[in-house]
Amino acid sequence: MSSVTVRVPAKVNVQLSVGPLREDGYHDLVNVFHAVSIFDEVVAKESEAITVRVNGKWSDQVPVDDSNLAIRAARALAKHAGRTYGADLVINKDIPVAGGMAGGSADAAGALVACNELWGLGLPLEDLMEIAGDLGSDVPFSLIGGTAVGTGRGEQLSELPTGGTFHWVFAPAIGGLSTASVYAECDRLRQASGAEVPWPQLNDSLMEALGTGDAYALGSNLSNDLQAAALTLRPELGPTLDAGRQHGALGAIVSGSGPTCAFLAIDATHARDLAESLTATGAARTAVAAHGPVQGAVLI
Structure with a gap:
């Protein structure tokens, strides 16, 4: 071959x-x-x-x-x-x-x-x-x-297992963020706050939303402990997240260590409309509609 x-x-x-x-x-x-x-x-x-x-x-x-x-x-x-x-x-x-x-x-x-x-x-x-x-x-x-x-x-x-297909919009930012830098900033913010860091626990409400395919419940349970650090390093992401919520996103979150912003939509039509709104208003330089879950690495 x-x-x-x-x-x-x-x-x-x-x-x-x-x-x-x-x-x-x-x-x-x-x-x-x-x-x-x-x-x-x-x-x-x-x-x-x-x-x-x-x-x-x-x-x-x-x-x-x-x-x-x-x-x-x-x-x-x-x-x-x-x-x-x-x-x-x-x-x-x-x-x-x-x-x-x-x-x-x-x-x-x-x-x-x-x-x-x-x-x-x-x-x-x-x-x-x-x-x-x-x-x-x-x-x-x-x-x-x-x-x-x-x-x-x-x-x-x-x-x-998930109970259906979820529809998303992703708004990549100009330039990237180092994962190591975001984790380091997360540690710095936590140390500065002096608060005890809890042991991570799975969100049962999020699990139920995934299992039933409930996009509304999933949107209200999205969470990312690295988001505050990513926003500190890239504060311009905050207005992008706010704009997505204003245009009807069920949930808005920084993806992983960022700086891509992710928005959960109601369905495929809403995802396309949301992507168009984010770019037309200048809230995002570019925005791409997608869906999940999809299969991992596969031969084609």
Whole structure:
């Protein structure tokens, strides 16, 4: 096989509860992932070495050196297989970069699935999930998609059934936010407040809303403990969130570590209208309607 193409989705966190800072520098999380219909494609082609190229609207913001997560994923897979392999990875990018939507993690998951197929390894999903967990907290979810609860650092996943399709609008901001910087700001704000940080707990009302497909209840239960930190670093996100609520969003939240803003809509028509309103009024530079949950990394 000379070429393999994998499609992999973005995510939004409908709940992101962050526990106290641990001694190892991480936080215990309760992280409810939801995969949405904004996709990257990862193409793996036969090659003597592992390399990466990036096309698409965000291509100029993606590194193509050894720091690229897709390259790291391919190398980790080859190491796991115990042999030397090559692959020319071509990423066709549509997920915002450093936008809180797991674009880099998606590309890593896509590289794992594509190279597993290209190299004829035939490794089961369980093996790929183990490799993914070593690459980053969001990479395992990018493999499976759907809706899932992540605990630990977010890599310990339990899949969740949902009662229907949810419709979203995403407003990517100009420039990205470093996940590490947002967590550090979250820790600083908490230390400054002096309040005790509670142990993260799953929101039962949110779980019920997901299970019954109740968009109104889901919108009122969206939560993100990193949002205050993201707004401190990027205060211009506040008016964007407010504008979405004013235009009828059922819920408005910073996606993950940001700076993409996510808005829950009533249905597909409302999502299209909301996206048009946000851009027409200048509240967002661009806005994209999407739906979820969708499948994780899949061969196409």
